[in-house]
Amino acid sequence: GENVEQHPSTLSVQEGDSAVIKCTYSDSASNYFPWYKQELGKRPQLIIDIRSNVGEKKDQRIAVTLNKTAKHFSLHITETQPEDSAVYFCAANSGGYQKVTFGTGTKLQVIP
Amino acid sequence: DGGITQSPKYLFRKEGQNVTLSCEQNLNHDAMYWYRQDPGQGLRLIYYSQIVNDFQKGDIAEGYSVSREKKESFPLTVTSAQKNPTAFYLCASSMSGNSYNEQFFGPGTRLTVL
Numbered sequence: 001g002e003n004v005e006q007h008p009s010t011l012s013v014q015e016g017d018s019a020v021i022k023c024t025y026s027d028s029a030s031n032y033f034p035w036y037k038q039e040l041g042k043r044p045q046l047i048i049d050i051r052s053n054v055g056e057k058k059d060q061r062i063a064v065t066l067n068k069t070a071k072h073f074s075l076h077i078t079e080t081q082p083e084d085s086a087v088y089f090c091a092a093n094s095g096g097y098q099k100v101t102f103g104t105g106t107k108l109q110v111i112p
Numbered sequence: 113d114g115g116i117t118q119s120p121k122y123l124f125r126k127e128g129q130n131v132t133l134s135c136e137q138n139l140n141h142d143a144m145y146w147y148r149q150d151p152g153q154g155l156r157l158i159y160y161s162q163i164v165n166d167f168q169k170g171d172i173a174e175g176y177s178v179s180r181e182k183k184e185s186f187p188l189t190v191t192s193a194q195k196n197p198t199a200f201y202l203c204a205s206s207m208s209g210n211s212y213n214e215q216f217f218g219p220g221t222r223l224t225v226l
Contacts, residue, residue: 001171006154009152032211032212034214036215042219043202043217043218043219043220044155044202044217045217046214046215049214051212089154089155093211093212094211098160098162098168098209098210098211099145099157099160099170099211100211100215101157101171102147102154102155102156103154104152104153104154105152105154
């Protein structure tokens with residue numbers, strides 16, 4: 001089955017700096033890569049996703065890049081703000097595209 | 113945040129007892145999922161269902177059981193066979209079983225085995 005590894009497990013940045021979270025996957029057939037954000041005490045919510053037919057996707061301060069050859073993808077957050085503090089999960093689809101496998105999460109702390 | 117609910121929010125059980133966690137959605141979604149969340153281990157899939165009266169095992173199904181008799185409901189039973197049941201359980205739903213669809217999560221149930 002699919003195996004998704006995520007690094008780092010924790011990340012602290014100063015407000016206004018950029019943050020990068022990296023993930024690798026094992027199944028070369030995976031073609032959909034969503035990112036979820038879970039604020040403290042709240043449920044995970046989708047913030048951005050990318051399909052394998054594109055290499056990069058942006059939404060305001062958030063961007064995701066995908067390297068299918070190397071089987072890794074990354075989340076980039078620019079001009080970080082305190083409200084960006086949360087746990088971020090990457091994921092990749094698997095099992096004949098019926099489900100997604102999640103990474104272990106990155107706890108991002110933005111220091112004011 | 114509305115649309116998918118879980119109850120109860122906190123649940124305590126004694127060792128050797130079965131317990132059922134509720135998950136209900138009014139989003140008219142076909143697919144539903146159960147995840148277990150432990151510190152440092154992310155979200156691990158227990159069971160998923162793409163349509164009523166059908167479900168499949170996820171990555172950690174041992175010690176758990178589910179049913180999908182109604183489109184809106186996907187209850188999870190944690191049996192006494194589950195060796196380490198204390199965890200935070202999240203239910204989710206999506207428009208269809210196609211993995212490209214966004215998953216909407218419930219607020220979760222924290223289960224503690226005493």
